[in-house]
Amino acid sequence: xxxxxxxxxxxxxxxxxxxxxxxxxxxxxxxxxxxxxxxxxxxxxxxxxxxxxxxxxxxxxxxxxxxxxxxxxxxxxxxxxxxxxxxxxxxxxxxxxxxxxxxxxxxxxxxxxxxxxxxxxxxxxxxxxxxxxxxxxxxxxxxxxxxxxxxxxxxxxxxxxxxxxxxxxxxxxxxxxxxxxxxxxxxxxxxxxxxxxxxxxxxxxxxxxxxxxxxxxxxxxxxxxx
Numbered sequence: 001x002x003x004x005x006x007x008x009x010x011x012x013x014x015x016x017x018x019x020x021x022x023x024x025x026x027x028x029x030x031x032x033x034x035x036x037x038x039x040x041x042x043x044x045x046x047x048x049x050x051x052x053x054x055x056x057x058x059x060x061x062x063x064x065x066x067x068x069x070x071x072x073x074x075x076x077x078x079x080x081x082x083x084x085x086x087x088x089x090x091x092x093x094x095x096x097x098x099x100x101x102x103x104x105x106x107x108x109x110x111x112x113x114x115x116x117x118x119x120x121x122x123x124x125x126x127x128x129x130x131x132x133x134x135x136x137x138x139x140x141x142x143x144x145x146x147x148x149x150x151x152x153x154x155x156x157x158x159x160x161x162x163x164x165x166x167x168x169x170x171x172x173x174x175x176x177x178x179x180x181x182x183x184x185x186x187x188x189x190x191x192x193x194x195x196x197x198x199x200x201x202x203x204x205x206x207x208x209x210x211x212x213x214x215x216x217x218x219x220x221x222x223x224x225x226x
Contacts, residue, residue, distance in 0.1 A: 004030070004068065008055065008075045009182070012039040013208030015051070017058040019066060033061045039209050043080050043158060052168045059172045072176035073169065079183050079205070079212030081161040083120055084224035086128065089150045096144040099132075104140075108152055120156035123179040126220030127152050138199070138218055153220030155181040183224055187216035 005027070009016040016034040020027045035054045038046040045051050059070055089107050108125045130137050131149035157179055169177050186203050200222070203214045212226035 004066070006062070006070050006073045008058075008073055010076060010078055011207055012041070012078070012080075012210045013037075015054050015058065017055075017062055019062055031062065031065060033058050033065075040078070040080055041209050045164075048164055051164065052171065055168050056172055059174070070172070070174055072178070073174050074178045074180050075165050076182035076185065077123060077155075077157045077161065077179050078210075079214065079224055079226040080210055081158045082123075082181060082183070082224060083156045084214075084221045085154045085156065086220075086222065087152055087154070089152060091148045093146050093148065096146040098142060098144050099140055099148055101140060104150075107148075107150060108154075119159055121159055121162055122154050123157045124155045124181055124184060124220075125152060126155075126184070126218070128218040128220050128222060151218075153217075153222065155184055155221060155224070157181075181221070183212060183214035184216075184221055187214055187221065188219070191216070 003021055005020045005022070007018045007020060009018065014034050014036045016032055018032040019030045021030055022028075035058055037050050037054045040046065063070055091107065104127065128151040130140060130151075131147075132141055132143070132145045133147050162179060165179070166177055183203060183205065186205065187201060190201060190203060199217065201216045203216060205212045205214075210226055212224070214221050214225075215223040
């Protein structure tokens, strides 16, 4: 089958691999496979060997079921292996000018700063809200402005988690690995399902061993705890 997206969901009692397709801007789960395992607690897996064996089994199961080779995968990073950091970016423009969406990535300064932390790697960065000439908004305006303020959120993942997953994927011959914050994905999905521009929302994920709480605002996470 073509145009498949594979997502690995790592819970505290089981690991699931999902095969999805996007149709009419909506993701549809075509099939999935799950396996129970010992789980994790306090940011540590009880058995890293079992994690590798479980993921390898899931990859083999879906590959045979769909008669396709899995070469790319999105891996959800549980809150137990994550951290959230918020910053404020300020810019003044003389003369006043418009801010384009494509410029936002350049304004997320500090990404390299987090790279110096030995234990974590940035996996995503998102805007929480903007202040355009003193007016707080959730989306950029096409008007010219002289003062730009952006509250932004960075989600970091433990290097120990990333290195383990990359090693397992290499053994499974998976070439492309993308890490996604599970809490951020849940928050964005809830916002989309409610079809409302919520200012702030709280996501509570109650797992078998651990429970996480995330506070979402705008397109990012304001707080994250587990």
